[in-house]
Amino acid sequence: MRVSLMTTTVRPAVRWSVEHALPRQVLRMSEKRGDIQARLVAESRHVATPDLAGLFDEIRGRGRLVRTDLAYLTATHEVCREVLSSPDVKAGFPAPDNPAIARILDWTKTETLHPVQPPSLLAVDGPDHTRYRKLVTKVFTVKAVEALRGRVEEIAAGLLDEIAASGADQVELVEAYCSRLPVAMITEILGVPPQDQDLVRGFGSAAAPSLDMGLSWKMFRSVDNGLTEFDTWLDQHLENLRRNPGDNLMSKLAATRDEEGGLNLVELKATAGLVLAAGFETTVNLLSNAIALLHDHPEQRELLKAEPERWSNAVDEVLRFDPPVLLTGRKVDKATTIAGVDLRPGVVVTTVLAGANRDPEVFTDPNTFDVTRENAKDHMAFSAGRHYCLGASLARLEGEVALRALYERFPDLQVLPGAQRRKTRVLRGFQVLPATV
Ligand code: HEM
Structure with missing residues (x-):
């Protein structure tokens, strides 16, 4: 009983205190002092990404790489790319300088998977990263x-049939x-049975805030439970595939x-x-952000109706203007000079991908949503360097179709x-989007 209380409550509470409650206090104090990174964290909680443009300009106005209370910050396209591609800068978050805090965190560590902790692809570099990425990359080449394409079209048509058949006004x-569409596609590619799709969607929603800093205790617990359930389901699913493999990516990985x-x-x-x-x-957000933007810009929608071959470019313009991932972070591994x-x-650098997408050095009239923009593809919504999104081609195809x-x-x-x-800060999109069809 004592052991289980320790595992289920005491350790998580200590972990939450160090990883979220403490940074939350620091953020609040920094925000009061007007620290620009703390303001970005605070404002991203309740403001749509397009409305953060003023703050992105302010960050760029202060410099190409700005020192804040918490880290270094950049919203400049060229500098974001340089940070994300530098061999001296690595993925993942640094261990705390303070040895006592590092020991406490070590004590609270769990076996449960976390998207930004090793051995997640997103959190490792070097030979391990190359080894993991090589195993999955083939399936996602252009x-x-x-x-x-044909399969995405079939799935889209099936879902639209269901909407039409429901006869509902809204x-x-x-x-x-x-x-539904992105879950149906990725589960099919990976070999997850259709009956588990709703379960997988639920895990995704529960885990989405795991990328945010300063979570409340309630949210932290909900994320923790979501990640644990996902972990348990994955264990069983991979074991099933190992015994009964199919012609899919997860069977090959297993x-x-x-x-x-291996x-x-x-x-x-x-x-x-x-x-x-x-x-x-993330693709869920791409679709909802696109629908909301096209609602706000009916003239762009008309243009796409008249010239449907522009859809592919329109998807990139949506990714530039309202990207599903606000920012990402890196830690400096070897002393280096950037900008x-x-x-x-040990220092952390935050690259504001959504800010790089509004950099006037790269994009003319960056705050105008224009589906005909010639260099829309130069956005950084998929990051850059070694961790450039593995699924960028799939996301673009799904968006277009x-x-x-x-x-x-x-x-x-x-x-x-x-x-x-959505209430999440790093992942940006809609929770609810009611419409008449
Ligand atoms: C619009 C949709 C998407 C967006 C905006 C997006 C965005 C991103 C970003 C920003 C990163 C890098 C984060 C960093 O540098 O720290 C990333 C990495 C990744 N993405 Fe995507 N993504 C999308 C769709 C997909 C899809 C469909 C897949 C399916 C395969 C996928 C799989 C991955 C993986 C596995 C990584 C880790 C790559 C690595 O660390 O080497 N993403 N994505």
């Missing part, structure tokens, strides 16, 4: 993904469409456990779990009042 598009140099169980779960979760949590600033090992099919089927689609953005 050529391999293009072969899936439809909630996140539930009925935006979240088989490498028995091969020389993945061990923890690496396997981390890699398969990340590809699965990253494979839909004229000397950085010592899903949006075009939606507006072709329902040309009179109108978003209704009552849309709600």
